[in-house]
Amino acid sequence: MNPDLVIRNARVLTCDPSRFGLGMVDRGAIAIRAGVIEWVGPDADRPGATRVVDAGGRLVTPGLVDCHTHAIFAGDRANEFAMRAAGKTYLEIAAAGGGIGATLGPTRAATDETLVALLLARLDLALAAGTTTMEIKSGYDLTVAGELRLLRCIAAAGRRPAPRIVPTLLAHLVPPERKADRSAYIIELRDQLIPQVATDKLAASVDIYCDEGAFTLAETRSILGAAKIAGLPVRGHVGQFTDLGAAELLADLAALSADHLEQITDRGIEQLASAGVVAVMLPGACVQLRLPVPPVEKLRAAGVLMAIASDLNPGSSYCEQLPLQMWLATTHYGMTVEEAWLGVTRHAAKALGLPTGGTLQADVQADLIVWACDDPATVPYRYGAASSLIESVYVGGVRCGMAVS
Numbered sequence: 373m374n375p376d377l378v379i380r381n382a383r384v385l386t387c388d389p390s391r392f393g394l395g396m397v398d399r400g401a402i403a404i405r406a407g408v409i410e411w412v413g414p415d416a417d418r419p420g421a422t423r424v425v426d427a428g429g430r431l432v433t434p435g436l437v438d439c440h441t442h443a444i445f446a447g448d449r450a451n452e453f454a455m456r457a458a459g460k461t462y463l464e465i466a467a468a469g470g471g472i473g474a475t476l477g478p479t480r481a482a483t484d485e486t487l488v489a490l491l492l493a494r495l496d497l498a499l500a501a502g503t504t505t506m507e508i509k510s511g512y513d514l515t516v517a518g519e520l521r522l523l524r525c526i527a528a529a530g531r532r533p534a535p536r537i538v539p540t541l542l543a544h545l546v547p548p549e550r551k552a553d554r555s556a557y558i559i560e561l562r563d564q565l566i567p568q569v570a571t572d573k574l575a576a577s578v579d580i581y582c583d584e585g586a587f588t589l590a591e592t593r594s595i596l597g598a599a600k601i602a603g604l605p606v607r608g609h610v611g612q613f614t615d616l617g618a619a620e621l622l623a624d625l626a627a628l629s630a631d632h633l634e635q636i637t638d639r640g641i642e643q644l645a646s647a648g649v650v651a652v653m654l655p656g657a658c659v660q661l662r663l664p665v666p667p668v669e670k671l672r673a674a675g676v677l678m679a680i681a682s683d684l685n686p687g688s689s690y691c692e693q694l695p696l697q698m699w700l701a702t703t704h705y706g707m708t709v710e711e712a713w714l715g716v717t718r719h720a721a722k723a724l725g726l727p728t729g730g731t732l733q734a735d736v737q738a739d740l741i742v743w744a745c746d747d748p749a750t751v752p753y754r755y756g757a758a759s760s761l762i763e764s765v766y767v768g769g770v771r772c773g774m775a776v777s
């Protein structure tokens with residue numbers, strides 16, 4: 373029986389780990405059946421199909437995977453952006469009522485319908501820029517009931533076929549009203565929230581913000597320990613401002629990823645490498661907060677896999693577009709074009725615990741992009757132009773309605 377669809381006459385960037393580098397198949401073709409890739413190979417060997425799309429020699433890549441976002445929130449913090457641009461410090465902005473706390477009020481006050489509508493609008497923008505899988509964290513309510521509500525709203529938005537959603541429970545901060553009984557709050561997270569999330573299957577992993585002003589290393593160990601007991605994989609925001617030793621802890625816990633890493637020791641890097649923990653680079657937030665660049669050369673030399681994500685959030689990176697992050701990663705972080713592509717495809721999928729995601733190979737979901745260019749470097753090079761560079765996006769072998777032509 374013929375495949376449902378063959379995309380032919382394409383430069384297929386497979387990201388297939390069994391091929392060299394980006395796994396480019398020049399003059400290639402892809403056969404798809406029932407939403408899954410059945411075959412990838414030379415155009416000359418392509419099978420017949422019910423429907424054939426001629427890509428005209430253009431680039432075809434895996435759909436992009438955004439493995440770190442805080443896409444569910446209400447309100448915005450444009451005022452903080454303006455203050456930062458005018459040279460105000462983090463502490464001055466916090467004293468003026470800024471920071472994560474400024475998003476808690478509007479998010480808690482928003483109805484489910486509003487939160488889902490806001491999230492769907494952001495998902496549309498991400499999809500238009502090529503994101504076919506998006507991780508979304510809770511973390512802007514910080515009460516047990518409120519965090520469960522955010523995860524249910526994420527699940528509601530995830531009923532749409534594209535992009536695919538991977539939900540994460542994020543222990544973001546101790547909320548201002550619980551500062552006086554901090555240890556009781558942590559016990560609530562450990563003994564109520566995490567087990568409930570696991571029972572209701574509301575999140576695929578548990579994330580934590582371990583840094584100065586957020587959770588300590590001991591609190592992180594306790595909360596992530598509860599996640600492991602509940603059977604949930606773990607990951608962490610670590611070393612954005614201060615290295616508290618959380619990279620080493622995440623390596624011990626065989627975490628999926630360690631994210632940010634502006635501050636990390638050589639020992640932390642070695643341990644991430646030997647434990648196979650993906651380092652998630654978040655250049656948008658790094659640039660906006662004027663932080664030092666993570667040690668990309670050392671991570672590369674140690675063999676740590678690097679992913680790149682948007683960190684979409686209202687405070688430090690209000691951006692849905694992964695190709696813009698690829699530009700920042702190449703120009704500001706010193707990553708190569710090849711690293712940038714693997715960072716938003718195969719390595720990002722690994723950071724989400726999706727071992728064959730972000731690749732074009734047999735038996736993988738047919739999530740792919742037909743670009744309006746033929747050179748992989750064009751995507752970060754023409755930064756800000758993602759939507760016009762995308763010819764069409766397919767999720768599960770179905771062309772999404774946002775296509776340009």
Ligand SMILES: [Zn+2]
Pocket residue numbers: 440441442609683
């Ligand atoms: Zn984040």
